[in-house]
Amino acid sequence: MPSHSLDVLTSLRLTVPAKLAALADAWPAGSVPASPRASASVVLCRDGDAGLETYLLHRHARMTFAASMAVFPGGGLDPVDQTAPDPRLACAIRETREETGVELTADALVPWAHWITPEQQPIRYDTAFYLAALPTGQTAEDTSSETLDADWVCPRAAVVAFQAGSLQLMPPTLSILLELSELSSVTAAIEFGRDRVIEPVLPRVVREADGWVFRYPRRIDGPADE
Template sequence: MAELAEAATCVLLRDGRSGVEVLLLRRSAAQRAFPGAWVFPGGQVDPADRVRPEAARRAAVRETREESGIELEEDTLVPWSCWTPPAQAPRRFRTWFFLAEAPPGQAARVDGRESVEHAWLTPAAALARHAAGDMVLLPPTWTTLGELSGHRSAAGILNAARARPPAIFTSALSRDERGRFLLVTAEGGAPYRLRLDGLPWRREAAGEAPPPP
């Protein structure tokens, strides 16, 4: 089992013409972790960032600046969720997801090395591109986009996040007669399966919890 490291990511929000939009970055195909995937700005927590989750907040601000060029204040980030990856993952990052409204007047940009493209999309548009095979997403990104797709404004999403504790997810890869799936358990909630064996991905009920991380 790969060592479990700490990471953080920031879901940048803005109000667009078609509704609330999120910033997604396409990782370079040369990257060791998640090559070619569309992700939110984020990265590993540095030793200097400690202590968690304050460390994750600092890491999210730093990585957002480095990966997208957008400067954020730490106190504007609102915790949304935390994901622990499957034991089978070759590189394991327990990742805190934060929400923040993009400051006005700041344009996103990519460095051309770690990330090679960026896009502001509504969550529904990003999910549709993934379902059509035009955008590679990771399960936590896919799930987060689905959770945000029912909201009409950035302020509405942030208010919802402030009104509840962060969702804590644990996941495990598995297979059955129908193919490969991710078994996900939310702390205090019922587990579910996320089917990964074809597009579009499908979420279905499950009756068992994954093993502890």
Template sequence: MTDKKAEKPLIPAATILMLRDGDTGLEVFMVVRHHQIDFASGALVFPGGKLAPGDKEPKVRGLCDGADGLDDTLLALRVGAIREAFEESGVLLARDAGGAVIDGPRLSALEADRPLLDKGELAIGDFLERETLRLACDMLHPYSHWITPKMMPKRFDTHFYLADAPADHVAMHDGSEGVDSVWINPSDALREADEGKRTIIFPTRMNLEKLAESKTVAEAMAAAKARSIVTVEPVVEDVDGTMMLKIPAEAGYSVTQIAIDKMG
């Protein structure tokens, strides 16, 4: 019997697979986590993280494009995804007073706000009001939903989104949580992990494998819109003496179970 009292609370989180069409095909922006971070340290991941209190402020709804039809929780997840992506990659999915996605020069002028948002010294709503900006939540396309297994010491309830990165936004890791960054073809990222050159955790690998099925941003977006999202909360089971991590087959990933000792 599971001890409900022992289960860790779920931490709402969101992340963006920022995409572009590169010279050799589809590319996704990824960062290398600092080795002192307590989750996925040293791993190649998509920019993202847990929601901040300011992401849920009522006034933020009026500062978002694409908020209609989203309840407060789903909207806060998109707000958090865009905020985290700005903090960790420098890309900001936002529109100016004229309704245009902000350009590179305007983005550069906002660079000093990245650490303020990251440290909680500036709330996203106050930032948007000050700069007369609106978050482009309509640029995000739901991609997947993963919940950390019950036996883990810290559990995240993470929503993944796709977004087409503005062409003149220069993506760069923040030097704090992320110590390196790269635009990389999903298949290349997987190959480098198999060769021992990269560390990629299981959920990231599964989403990269699915992304690698597309050759362009347009293909990836179309595929995401055509799929139903199935929540993945891996469970661990003993299968003939081997501890296996299992995920739902209907989630559409390449595997439904993997031996725990084969994941590292």
């Protein structure tokens, strides 16, 4: 049975980060959210000595979006991407090349997830996530001006670091790392993504008795936890 991109949402923390909670507190009723910019991101993977590894970029604290976060290579669509048959794929390939030096082809990208930034954020993205194996003979290097450093990490170790508070991750990144932490190799990850059912995730930020929490979509064809 193919995997479903919403299944992992039951494992995510519901707590809203302080900065987003402050934005939600100040969000006037009836406000019109900013339009999300179409974007793409690539979960670049390789087989390491301890198993599957993925490439994470650590963004500068001065960035206007995702400051200090560990993220996968990616970014918003540029005009040059719009001339391609599939603009998001073109964006994914271009951004990976610009941020890591790795050259990918369209047939190497496996669709993995689709996330949209919560409505309260002033800068928003509508992001398609793809998984790709590091091509044989290539190496990834931090070639982005937006990051402090970058490195290959074991997904499980990244999740543990997040839980310990030593690594900052946004829900989309965390959700993908949680799934990858259960997979042993690049081959297993690509097989897991084969015929994957992908539905967009737009987290809702909701006030409850003890504070702001995320609410995630439910699967139509099966139970899911909010």
